Amino acid sequence: MTTSHPRTALSVNVNKVALVRNTRHLGIPSVTRAAQLCLEAGAQGITVHPRPDERHIRAQDVTELAVLLKDWPQAEFNIEGNPTQNLMAFIRQVRPHQATFVPDAEDQFTSDHGWRFPQDAERLKPLIAECRQLGVRVSLFMDAEPAQMAAARSVGADRIELYTEPYAAAWGTPQQAVQLERYRAAAQAALDVGLGVNAGHDLNRDNLADFLAGVPGVLEVSIGHALIADALELGYGDTVVAYQRCIDQGMLERNS
Numbered sequence: 331m332t333t334s335h336p337r338t339a340l341s342v343n344v345n346k347v348a349l350v351r352n353t354r355h356l357g358i359p360s361v362t363r364a365a366q367l368c369l370e371a372g373a374q375g376i377t378v379h380p381r382p383d384e385r386h387i388r389a390q391d392v393t394e395l396a397v398l399l400k401d402w403p404q405a406e407f408n409i410e411g412n413p414t415q416n417l418m419a420f421i422r423q424v425r426p427h428q429a430t431f432v433p434d435a436e437d438q439f440t441s442d443h444g445w446r447f448p449q450d451a452e453r454l455k456p457l458i459a460e461c462r463q464l465g466v467r468v469s470l471f472m473d474a475e476p477a478q479m480a481a482a483r484s485v486g487a488d489r490i491e492l493y494t495e496p497y498a499a500a501w502g503t504p505q506q507a508v509q510l511e512r513y514r515a516a517a518q519a520a521l522d523v524g525l526g527v528n529a530g531h532d533l534n535r536d537n538l539a540d541f542l543a544g545v546p547g548v549l550e551v552s553i554g555h556a557l558i559a560d561a562l563e564l565g566y567g568d569t570v571v572a573y574q575r576c577i578d579q580g581m582l583e584r585n586s
């Protein structure tokens with residue numbers, strides 16, 4: 331499966347749709363319906379993070395989304411998780427476009443840090459190699475540390491995903507410019523060693539444009555928590571359109 335996107339791609343993370351669904355045995359809201367509506371509105375991809383405790387995305391959701399995405403050949407399926415826990419079984423079964431490796435513990439509240447090198451190198455190398463043999467691109471969830479990017483490349487990753495919570499927490503405060511500079515430098519270091527750059531965690535309609543205006547070469551943002559919260563008010567379609575406008579605004583500012 332191949333994808334090409336001229337602008338930063340929006341991958342909608344549907345974890346939180348599953349979280350609400352799982353509080354009853356009625357199958358609503360539907361995860362596949364949410365994904366379909368987001369894709370119809372112009373989202374370029376769907377992200378899930380099936381955690382080992384299945385608190386939100388379940389194995390069946392991954393299978394059903396993979397079937398849905400066959401009707402959307404230009405859209406990307408991105409599965410996130412820890413490859414030393416449950417992620418690799420999904421990758422072997424579904425062969426998504428992208429696997430995002432995240433170093434979460436089994437009971438992690440939410441993702442809160444990236445891989446660390448050299449500590450994580452040896453256990454990641456064979457898992458990255460296996461994904462690439464399966465035709466699956468690998469992105470490593472990373473803190474905005476420029477010095478870590480060469481090591482991420484040398485273990486065989488195609489891309490990194492910058493963990494954006496520290497930027498999101500600083501947005502609108504005097505620390506915003508300091509954080510943006512960290513992310514700019516980390517993205518540039520990644521680009522310099524041949525890595526593609528993704529970004530995600532706590533991005534929202536307020537902070538997204540400034541991020542893309544300040545950070546070079548972002549190929550994809552994956553956004554879930556804030557986007558699904560917005561969709562409760564605006565509906566999936568209008569929400570995706572609103573996030574695409576933020577992306578366009580950020581890229582316009584970057585290029586002007």
Ligand SMILES: CC(=O)[C@@H](O)[C@H](O)COP(=O)(O)O
Pocket residue numbers: 345346379381410432439440441471530531554
């Ligand atoms: C890797 C990342 O930043 C997201 O996957 C985030 O961890 C979402 O997971 P939850 O929806 O379980 O918080």
Ligand SMILES: NCC(=O)COP(=O)(O)O
Pocket residue numbers: 343377410491529530531532533552553554555556557
């Ligand atoms: N990779 C980040 C992601 O998929 C969504 O993170 P969030 O927007 O739910 O914080």
